[in-house]
Amino acid sequence: MVFFVPSRLSVAVGGVVVAVLVVWRKKKRKWELSRILPAIVVIRVNYLKPFDGESAGSSQATGFVVDGEKGIILTNRHVVGCGPIRAEATFSNKEEVSVSPLYRDPVHDFALLRFDKTRLSFIRSFPEIELAPEAARVGLDIRVVGNDSGEKVSILSGTLARLDRNAPSYDGYDDVNTFYLSAASNTSGGSSGSPVLDEHGRAVALNAGGSTHSSASFYLPLGGVKRALDSARRGRRLDRGTLRVVWRYQTCDELRRSGLSRDTEKAVRRRAQGLLVVDQVVGPRAAKLVEVGDALIRVADGQSFPRFDELERALDSRVGRTVDIEVERGGKRVCATGVVEDLHALVPSEFVEFGGGVLHSISYQTQRRGNLEENGVYVACAGFVLDAGGVPSHSVITALNEHPTPTLDDFEAAQAELADEDRATIRFYHVGDRFNDQVATIRINRRWFPPLRWVRVDPPSVHHHHHQHDHPCWESREMPAPRSAAVGKIKMKPTHPIKTKPFFQRTHATARANRVVSSLCKVSFDVLHAIDGVVDWHFAGCGVVVDSTRGLVAVDRNTVVTSLGEASVTFAAAVEVPAKVVFAHPTHNFALVQYDPSVLEDDDGPSTAPFSSLEEEEEEEDDDLKIGDELVFVGLCRANPDQSLSQKVTVTEISCVNIAQARVPRFRATNEEIAKFDQVLNKSLGGVLVSRKGQVVATWACYSFYSWHDEKNYEAFHAVGVRALVDVVSRWNDFDLHSIGFGLKRIPLSTARTSLKLEDAWVQKLRERHPNRSQVLSVAQLAHDEASSDVSEGDLLLGIDGLATATFRDVETATRDKSNVQLTLWRDNAVKTVTLATRRVFKSPGTDRVVVWSGLLLQRPHRAVLEMGAPTTNVYCSYFLYGSPASFSSLKACRFVLQVDGTDVFDLDDFIQVVSSIPDATTVRLKTSDLQGQQVANTLKTDYTFWPSHQLVYRQGDWLLLSF
Template identity: 30%
Template sequence: MGRSPSWDTLQDRLRSSILSITSHTALPFDTDDSGTSFATGFVVDAEQGIVLSNRHVMGPGPSYHQGTFFDNQEVALQPMYYDPEHDFSFFRYDPSELKGPAPKAIRLAPWKARSGLEVRLIGNDSGEKMSVFWGELSQLDRNAPDYSSPNSCAYSDFNTFYYQASTSSKGGSSGSPVVDVEGDAVALNAGGKVHSSSSYFLPLERVQYALEYILRGEIPPRGTMQAVFQHITYTQAGRLGLEQSAAAQQGACIEGPTGYLTVHKVLSEGPADGRLVAGDIVITVNGAPAHTFPDLARTVDASAGSSVSLCVFRSGEFATVNVDVQDLYAITPTALLKVGQSYFSDLSFQFAVCSSTSLAGVNVFSRGNGFISPSQLNGRSVIHAVNNQPTPNLQALMDVLRDVRRGEQMVVHAKSHTDPRDEAVFVTSCPMADLPALLYTRSVATGFWSIEPFAGLAMPEGTDRPGSLPRVAGSEVDALCKEMSEAAVSSTDVVSGVRNSIVYIVAQAICPADGHGNNQRDGGGFVVDKRRGLVLCSTAVVSNPTSNITIIFGGTVRVHATLAYVHPLYPIAFIKYDPALLCDGLGPAIAVHDMPLTGGTGANRLTIGESVTMVNAACSGIAEVHEAVVSYRYLISTASCDACYSQRFFNIDSFELSLGSAAAGIKIGAVCGKDGGVRGLWIKTPRCTHGENQTHGVPYIGVDISLVLPSLDRLRVSDTPPDAIRVLDVEFCRVEFSNAVALGVDPSHMRSVVQAAPTARSFLSVEKVLSVRPAGLASLEVGDIILRIDNKVVYWIDDIACFYDRESVDLTIVRRGKEIVLSVPTSQVAGSNTRRVVFWAGWYLQEPYQQVFQVASRVASQVFSFVWEFGAPTAIDASIFDMFVTDIGSDAIQTLDDVVRAARRLKSSDRAAFNDRVAKNERMPGGTMPGSNTKIHVVQLNGEDVIESVRTNDHYFPAWQLVRGPRIDDEWVWEEL
């Protein structure tokens, strides 16, 4: 006689059937964003290698997955099928890949589910293997949980019951089997409440229905009326006026079921629009009682492409309505267009239900650059028209974009998905130099997505050099520009001179670099050399060196520009445009003026109490004038935010202005003295890359114009960036006179400082040493007080903060109470003018920049990465970032050239063949994608060595590089490796 099954042996019996799943969502699609997650699945057919998990584990978009059995055997999982509506999906692995015993399939037994049934939830909770939770099924007729929030459309199931039980499972348990004592699955774990022990299980009736088709190699028929139903109790129906006896006469079954289905939502322009109304209570479908979701689903799925007849109770009366049933797959998106970091797809049924809108328009999600930026649209939105041409679907949008050239302006009409009143009409353009536009198409047979270049957004015809925008000449705009220029020439005062040099700048980043991600920045700037086409702006505008830059002159003319130079120490940048584009006969006849700069000596610094006039480059380059007073001067050093490693400001003697609230929000302003020239800049500083905090604690700083002029002078005579900047590589603070004597400073030095700067009451002292010099080489130490440099009294930080081409300086200092003289070598500053970025396995790799050297314990190589792409192979361990790469496989890595050689060596030879098979919809045995297993060795900023293994994905994450030449007007060039 056989022994009865017991819970004690359940885990041993099931462990071979359960997998931990690592899911990589490569691109944003539908309601999902890209990213990496961990979950559970279990084998439901061992012969074909079919694994059941959740839809939200697989995701509807381009993705790839890895499964690990309990005995640590790994298999590649093919995203075989996901239900367009319900939270389940099927993966496939190749059983021949397994070297050990074959797993046993867990039987689906939806008929066993009953209230009070004791169950176990077995999975990989929080990434831990074989976590087991006890529970007892309570509710069997709960409506599907809604995971969306008022401001987002997260995936949520509907038109199905859910089971509820109390367990303490959390993330990682998604896709776990909910089993009875005999080891049969009675439900699929799907979700739960964060702040309670309530878990939600998906019933398996429709899962089993789909599996029967999947095992035969078929797609399960699925139908929809584009309506959402909810379950209500008999008591709730009675309150709505429905009597049980009357319902029974219409065919309702009042024994067994616990209530009715009622219409919750009907999508406009869908099959049920005008036929079903919210609040309708369903009595029968095609003459049969339909009290439960399975009753309704069986009939609707069987009627895809035809119609059904529903008897409903509406406003106290019974009515019979005929509703067409649409093929659910016909409204499930299978294509994705990627332009830069903007992603476009058809609006899905899920999205339409979440936002209560019709299935019309193109869903757009922007993470950064592209022709739609996050600043223009808030999160996910729906585009309804481009260039006044309706875009009801992705194909219509692509038809419009095929006739649009890069750099051409487009008018976009869009709405927020969460608030139909949030409507926007704006002008935008696709950047000139950018990553290629790609079209992804899903293969039904494999679940993978083929990739092909999008035949649209071509470069303008007749472009004489990469990046030049289409020219507009001989038009009314041309005449208007000329009139505006003539009016500007007639003004001669300093405010007008500044006003006539103002331009408006828009910068779109191509990819992450120098501590900054994919972003768009905009703000004002000033023309400082119209002959060379040089414009001065804040690094808050061009924070990323890979930016595509557009300059707008006079609010009328748009000209492409390049990033000429970013100062490694100060928050200033120069951009360059081609002056020929503004010449009469070649382009719009608009004249620009050089900003009137005043001298470059320290003696011309602004002083406390001095009255100034600030001319602000406001929105679209329109000038605003504010009267102000220099209220304070203070020393700024390295940023307090150590999490960013983006550009910081190093030893600046800044000034503060007394400005009213009307001047709030200024990104750059020219501070004009009474002598008739610009003597300073009022600059907005860049934000942290991980939040809204400013990099040094204050949003604006005043910078003397003397800090700008040395770089400008070099740009005026050279076509290459002036990177020959040297520093003492320390940070300074001020020591008040009251403490200086106690530290050993002779009082006579106080008199010398006051004579040099009458308002001075302090010395400069070393606060932090940023790099340790080799033994025997003279260097500064923390606490050193600086008295003189080259026998000249030091008070202003400008005297010792930044040197040009000086390899050493003579300093008189006080150290430990003694006055000494040192000849201190200076250090070359690593420029913030990155000209190469390599993308491999999801990492953005570049040479280290200045702020990295300031915080790194050791510089292990000249290859640094601070960010990886979401969903990429290298994103598995989220704790590994901000690091130097030293080894990729068997290749030692010291330079970016080493990375390129390693990427080409590891590149899969069957990538093109794989893409071709996916495009032809050919069936594949498993989920192996083109790529290579390789070891990586990295060194984190704290000096810790980390060794990991990854499998690259050459299909969704091919290696490429962006390279820019050495000249200040060279363009970025994209190249696949």
């Protein structure tokens, strides 16, 4: 069948056909991506310090060269941040160069970085991507090229769907007062800062973020970016003005519901589909100018119904001057005049390091998010001192020791009056709870954390290429301190006399409880560094005074988790005195802290708990605890530690501690028997158990254990006998104590006889040794060293020095006073006799030296690490600090350092000797191995400006901070 078409229609149809062919050919146009790919770089950023709501750490993103001649890269502001950073850009030929911030926009999500092209040896020409904001239109096909999901180069396609989207809202930093473009390109982490390209290879927008619930991606328009780039090329910083008003675009249908007059709507629709409306008023100045809901009609003498870019240009050109604005409020026109402030001045350019934390002024972003007043000092990171005092991060400090602190200068002046170890009150509120003022007490620490004040030094212009690219553009100085402030040992005496009676009232129902209660106290411990595998920073438990003359207090090792930290002892919630850790048992769950007893009057001070003496122990070879014992538990209430509690219990079972090693090796108690009772004890911080004789026979101690099932840490309380504690206290003056040095577990004699073929004669000897126990001990946890080389896992320990041993206490009694013992073992169906050098228990708090280098926390392998296997070296990395070179280079914790720049290191002295000669900003090669012996090679670049080298050494009963 043939159809005839009139000539006029034929022309029309032909026109359509031609148009379709043109469109088809246009879509077939080749995308010019290969030309611009060398201009796109992968950016790695190390955020050296927490700043303005963001934490320290590292991230990666995308950027692209916008000026190859001057070495300028465009990326997102949320990538660069406002605090100190170290950043590197990797080009497509895998050549790396340091970059430093040239311009950060105070509000919009873009920043300019600069690099020194002379430091790139293998790139002859630097292609750049042209900015073409005017090319953005609805329906434009785009490509987003960048480091999406860390894949170095990813090309995502999309079509621009909107040009007038309000700025997206995130959890942290938010852009305001600008339109955003959007498309369904499904960008994700790592693609921040990617160029949004048209088919000509021009950037029409800057990728900024996306939705986690859909494929929507959000792009920043490039109008303001182009103005900032032009200013940077001229060696100037773009002026940015603000009225401290957040505007939001609303369409006419929304405006009509808000009371927009019909005449205004008619005029608006001739030009656009909506108006800018006041969304938030930040601060009292802006509140006098406009109100929330006001619709913007005109700014200065510009065109009516301005859009975001027109409003921005009007304010930027009037910084420091007044501007007239006209708004419509409830259908009526209102005119007002306001002063345009410098938006750059509202971004913090200084910060203070105080007590391990980071403080700075309240930024415009924080003020806007929390609807805060401008006055106060923002806590970007609480650090050791503030966190220990109960002042959290993201708080605002309003006063220090009753001195108001509206600015950093005021805070610096207030802290200058406080000496090391002084107590000071601090007033603050949380950003999310501004009307709830709180008061806390902090303990000043200058010996570990000398206060520093840092100031950002921006480059004068883009032409200063020789500004230090390898270091952040920040300078520091020490903050003043009292002239009489002596930084050294821990002050054991409070600054004011103690007159309050520091013991609990004896109001319990039993005389046994009343006799012991005055010996109880609360022990608090704050961890300085995460050494020894610790899992938290602040701990509290119940202590018992074991020697009031010396001021010795025993507490479990889930309270004193490591040696490096600050301890305090509180008596009856009335008197708190500083203390220091003087002893931590390597295998048993107790440590000793010491306070100065002279600060308490003899008549009113706490009394020594009534423990059984060592002589009594030798006369009575009974166990600490036996089934059927009627005891009284006396402890401190968990919810209200100012109250003591007591409870009668009966021992129903004798068990033993069996704690598996955690993923991160840390202390676990071994060779301890525990008692179980006929009822559940009240929730407490811990306490003691008292016999009918009125003597303390056990402590109610807290144990920490790790669950491999859900990879979480848990706590449990158990009653453990005090004989091991008495061994230590009774020898305190002339300390000489030994232990067997490895872990043991209990095995039923029936299992030993049938499965391990133990001879009947030995079964009979063990039963005669303890008629009420039908058990034998087996070697279970060997610490790999020379002392235990003759002992193997699974050996049955039958006797020591000719005496049968069936309980943990048998072993301790046989080894505590001897440097060498003869062990009788059952191995491979035969009796073996070996001589063992016992392990000496030192009168020390445990780890006594920590080296901090480039953010690595290095120490000797502690016992828990030795239980994992033989160490490859004595330089063990227990942790790393975020924001440090170690963190930036992805160095891991729980590793041994084998080599530094090809030089073997066997101990901490070797390590210090090697690294001491390494200059700043130098790449260092490290060879490490994990706990299984798998070796890995890493590199890091030193940064002694922000991460100076030092070590913490325990000498003469105190910790010293030493630089190297």
